[in-house]
Amino acid sequence: MEDFEPKIIAFLCKWCTYAGADLAGVSRLKFSPNAVPIRVMCSGRVDPSFVLDAFAKGADGVLVGGCHPGDCHYAQGNYKTLRRVKLLKMLLKDMGLEEERLRLEWISASEGNKFREVVNDMVIKIKEIGPSPLKKEESK
Amino acid sequence: MDTNSSSPRVGVFVCHCGSNIAGTVDVEKVAQEISKMEGVAYAGSYIYMCSDPGQKLMRETIEKEKLDRIVVAACSPTLHEKTFRINSKNAGLNPYQCEISNIREHCSWVHEDKAKATEKAIKITKSIVEKVKNDSSLTDIEVPITKKAVVIGGGVAGIQAALDIANGGYKTYLVERDSSIGGKMAKLSETFPTLDCSQCILTPKMVEAANHPNIELLTYSEVENVSGYLGNFKVKIKKKPTSVKWDICTGCGDCYPKCPVKVPSEFQEGLAKRTAIYTPFPQAVPNKPVIDRENCLYYQKGICKICEKICKIGAIDFEMQEEIVEVDAGAIVVATGYQEYPLQNLSDYGGGRYPNVISGLKFERLLSASGPTGGQVLRPSDGKPVKDVVFVQCAGSRDIEEHKPYCSKICCMYTAKHAMLFKHKVHDGNAYVFYIDVRTAGKDYEEFYYRTTEEDHALYTRGKVSKIFEDGDKVVVWGVDTLTGKKVEIRADLAVLATAIEPSSGIMELKQKLKVSVDENGFLKEAHPKLRPVESMTSGIFFAGAAQGPKDIPESVSQAGAAASKVLSMFSADFLHKEPLICEINEDVCSGCGICIMLCPYGALEAEITTKDNKETKRSKLNEALCQGCGTCSSACPSGAATMRNDISKNMFKMIEVILE
Amino acid sequence: MSKANIAFYWAASCGGCEIAVLDINEKILDIIEKANILMWPVAMDTKYEDLKKMKDKSIDVCFFNGAIRTSENEELAHLLRKKSKILVAFGSCAHEGCIPALANLFNKKLIFDRAYQETETTVNKENTLPMTSFDVKEGEIHIPEFYDTVKTLDQVVEVDYYLPGCPPTPNIVEDAFNKFLTGDLPPKGAVLAPVKALCDECPRKKKDKTIETIYRVYEKEADPEKCFLDQGIICMGPATRSGCGHQCIKGNMPCTGCFGKTPEVNDQGAKMISALASVLAVENEIELDEKKVEELISKIKDPVGTFYRYSLASSFIKRKVIK
């Protein structure tokens, strides 16, 4: 398991977390390359179907990044995201997937460093729990 | 609208960005891998895609390879999405069929392992190729503009912005939470670098704003709520009850001398008293009083009402209620300014504890001819003349550990001004200044500073003050001269702390109402620090003055002008062009479940009921002008009827697939 | 005109779908007039050997109900695919897994332990468990293998059409028969039911959705005039294909989703999770901190059983991960 490199999909809202990740870049912070970003307009655009699809296709982790509560560019998209993610986590648990694989983080455009920390931390935690069991789940 | 019926011909342009990308990402390999993808007709790389030759190369390749859509793998879309979209438009493509793969900020700049970074760059780019393949060709949406502006904050920046917009011919509402406009500048004595009297240059502007036919002053008012969007905001403004009918009050001023209440005057920085019914300062605009209900005897104890008896025209109205007015506006300028970092936070310096340790603004009042001492520099503790004064620069600024990490920018200059003005007033006095550096970048600033030290002989010591304490009627300042390494002790009559400045209170609530961001220090965050310094990330909202970062008057005023010119250029068109990346409701799929309606933050969705053959059918109907494209409805729509243009979930599933391959 | 050859088969199902064929009442006589029934386990005795002997594609339409639970189910799916021109997934089990697929929350071992060991009425001291082959006096006996995971029909063979429902309602069944017998067929892969979600046909009064809190069906007497969701009772209607004649709604019970997702959607449960979570407390969402959100969400019991009651096998995740 030494060389296990988690595959993470990161859905980042355009206005905060994507911009925060941009700032991490501009500041030349270095972090794990495991998370591949997908830009969405708002964390509220993250349909739970995307998250489940990512897991089904073998993602070891999914990060949803949005603006801090009250800061959503579209006023309240992130509040909906919070409720959806909570319910999704309940579902994931019942489906035997570790909660840590799905992470919702509020990261503002000025928190490049937080973005780095979150990605790094997620990689470490997922390395600890191992590859997604869904990857091998092709049994009869 | 769709042009993807025939198989797409995607072109992919990978940028080296000099070595910014190519240093960590094997750009050739990216191009090579991408060229293997289905639908990719061309993939190549170039050293600077955004340069003229780079863009020309793109256009030529589009023509030569008959490309119908392109992906540029380069820097963040925030930087050059627009550039490349315009370029592809110039090459005859639809701009919305050009997408950016961010392999710089999100990849080459944040990773070191070249193989891994390359692999990630390939994944990011593949996902964007999948997106572009399904992108439809779209046209911008035209939205009418309400050609009125709201300026929040009536300091010099707000006044200037309002005047500039109003002079352009557009109605402007100037919202100020105090009872008078003027802001901090009204409190200043004389201003660097020219030493003109602050009131003398500001008052005419205040009056001009008040009398301007296009400006409506809404003082003693605060923004309650903002809804809508660029070009069509609705701003709810709360007019706090002044308890005085301003429409009939003549501003004669008969009432306040008779009011028995005496409380510290905010305008005089507590150096003098004011009454409960008051105007903040004699030149207030509008020059009408308000009753401070927290201190008025009538509101607190139900007695008095002297002012009511005094006022011959019956302007006093104790029953006045707060009022909410709603105005339509196409643009908003935020100019809420700054406040001083509380003195109490500087406890090592005895801030807040010793009457003779004061802030910069208080010293301004001591210097001011209209101040409580008539411009004489007297000790707040006992009113005795000041002979020795110590100025402490960077009090709370540039202190990452305990206070503010940033430079408050104006203090070097106003301290020089303070020292100079003090010496002008007290010829035999001594002005000592402790500084870390003296920053005098600005037209005529260095010369001004030179005069302070060389002509007026203010004594500058490079070093940090460690402690200030009281000893008898003196304040003792301990510091270290970092040039000589020696300890310095000064016994002075007065210590003036050049306290850090911070955003005005209430900025956090305001930014939430406006949906704009602030930086880690609470100052308003501009869309781009260099290229879009007066715009917020939220279209239609602009910034001016010290609310965006420490600024002196010239800078505040120029930024106000810049913000106003942005507003004016917006108002010069009759329609706004809006990105068409919005929602779409497929009527043939929508079941009218009603899930989406309440989710839209802009009220863009409405239930529409039609009756046919006695059967009611409910559908969700979209108002295109209102939708901002957040996608919340689409994620929630349980039947898949609500989709986002060029972001339909099919794209997303393909993107996820190629990333996880 | 020669009569069409049709066949029915049941895999892992409750048998309800077989009966559903009869729910069309006397119309069945019309069908028999136009078609030969070659196979129908609930009514006729057809041997697998006979089926194997048939020429390929000799069945015009095969209505296959039931999910794929065992190797026998899978074998028959392949066999019937080979023998049939048109293979129809009949009913929710074949279509999307349905109730049998809720067993995907367990695996073979857990199910056997429960069935052959733990149930209160079971005495099984020797721990005898089903085996795929064993010797008896008469020789070696083979029985089908029980799989860990229940699959839908189209996860093992190609399916031409789907008839949704648990079971498909008579109107849907009749309509489908007519289509097949007249040859008036939609494009391959179609689900033979309307595309819109149930709310479209549901006559209840609906508001723009905001839900303060969730009630379970037994916690509240539902007003039969008003939309269930508006009353805080989870109704899968918005995420479920219509066509059933809203029978449950008429019986004052919320839709549980048996007609499956609508065509523009990939995962019925995910969409309903999103819809419900979004409108839950939407009016005062700003005031809710994470803890309050958790409290609110925890009122939703058994997400799999609620949102994936019928579609677990065909969902993105398909089954529980058991280590």
Ligand SMILES: Cc1cc2nc3c(=O)[nH]c(=O)nc-3n(C[C@H](O)[C@H](O)[C@H](O)COP(=O)(O)OP(=O)(O)OC[C@H]3O[C@@H](n4cnc5c(N)ncnc54)[C@H](O)[C@@H]3O)c2cc1C
């Ligand atoms: C001690 C001192 C000396 C200085 N001397 C000089 C000098 O000599 N020369 C020079 O160039 N600069 C000087 N400055 C700097 C100068 O004060 C500022 O540059 C200038 O005041 C900035 O103007 P502004 O309009 O941005 O902010 P402000 O003057 O702070 O005005 C902001 C206004 O917005 C109002 N407001 C705040 N929040 C809200 C809200 N939520 N709703 C409605 N209204 C709101 C406030 O009441 C205020 O009226 C000095 C500063 C200090 C502290």
Ligand code: SF4
């Ligand atoms: S009623 Fe209030 S404001 Fe008027 S004079 Fe008395 S204390 Fe002052």
Ligand code: SF4
């Ligand atoms: S959520 Fe979807 S199906 Fe329901 S009303 Fe809105 S668009 Fe129509």
Ligand code: SF4
């Ligand atoms: S995408 Fe939907 S929720 Fe968002 S603004 Fe548009 S209509 Fe409203």
Ligand code: SF4
């Ligand atoms: S949610 Fe259920 S009860 Fe409400 S309209 Fe839809 S199907 Fe009818």
Ligand code: FES
């Ligand atoms: S825009 Fe960032 S969460 Fe909505």
